[in-house]
Amino acid sequence: MKPEMIVALDFDRADSAKKIVDMTQDAVTWYKVGLELFVADGRSIIEYLKKKDKKIFLDLKFHDISNTVVSAVLASLQYETDMVNMHTQGGGDMMATVAEKVAAHCEKAGVRKPLLIGVTLLTSLDDNYLKSMNLGFNSSRDYVLHLASLAKKSGLDGVVSSAQETPFIKETLGRDFITVTPGIRPLDASVDDQKRVVTPQDAKAMGTDYIVIGRPVTQAKDPMQAALSILEAIN
Numbered sequence: 001m002k003p004e005m006i007v008a009l010d011f012d013r014a015d016s017a018k019k020i021v022d023m024t025q026d027a028v029t030w031y032k033v034g035l036e037l038f039v040a041d042g043r044s045i046i047e048y049l050k051k052k053d054k055k056i057f058l059d060l061k062f063h064d065i066s067n068t069v070v071s072a073v074l075a076s077l078q079y080e081t082d083m084v085n086m087h088t089q090g091g092g093d094m095m096a097t098v099a100e101k102v103a104a105h106c107e108k109a110g111v112r113k114p115l116l117i118g119v120t121l122l123t124s125l126d127d128n129y130l131k132s133m134n135l136g137f138n139s140s141r142d143y144v145l146h147l148a149s150l151a152k153k154s155g156l157d158g159v160v161s162s163a164q165e166t167p168f169i170k171e172t173l174g175r176d177f178i179t180v181t182p183g184i185r186p187l188d189a190s191v192d193d194q195k196r197v198v199t200p201q202d203a204k205a206m207g208t209d210y211i212v213i214g215r216p217v218t219q220a221k222d223p224m225q226a227a228l229s230i231l232e233a234i235n
Contacts, residue, residue, distance in 0.1 A: 099155030
């Protein structure tokens with residue numbers, strides 16, 4: 001049942017991340033490993049998650065020339081990651097090359113291909129960012145739809161975007177095109193550094209496939225109960 005919940009392990013050490021995994025137990029299947037944790041202790045936490053039979057969203061937001069991003073994504077396959085992302089602003093050629101090379105490698109090696117996801121506009125940014133960068137788009141929605149369309153045309157499986165854009169992405173690009181939604185906050189939670197936020201219930205109503213939850217779970221007094229409450233809200 002959609003959406004699935006991904007808990008963001010935004011920590012600077014593996015021990016702290018492992019504690020959350022142990023505390024949430026079977027309530028959580030998916031975990032996100034981002035830049036901070038990966039740089040600090042990536043191999044340790046990924047091996048731990050795989051030992052626990054968890055699914056991994058490797059959130060490193062690759063953004064470079066095609067050859068470099070291809071090499072980075074292929075290198076990430078050693079961790080048996082289930083989802084990997086890259087910036088759509090790297091361009092159509094970059095995304096298409098990654099999609100082609102990764103699919104060919106996985107078929108030849110007989111391994112499962114991870115979901116390849118393009119990052120559109122970070123949920124910490126809004127229309128003011130578009131104006132300051134002089135990008136020529138009238139709204140965040142227009143810009144996100146442009147980047148999502150480019151990602152699909154390039155062969156990616158889906159995009160990271162705000163849930164506010166999800167209905168338009170699904171309507172324009174099809175229900176099967178995956179949307180991963182950060183910036184999710186229960187009604188009683190602080191928005192922190194996010195701007196384009198929605199509740200778990202709203203994200204479900206908007207049709208997103210995955211919701212990414214960080215501090216409302218990982219900084220809760222009872223992470224297990226916090227996770228269960230969010231699951232109840234979206235089921």
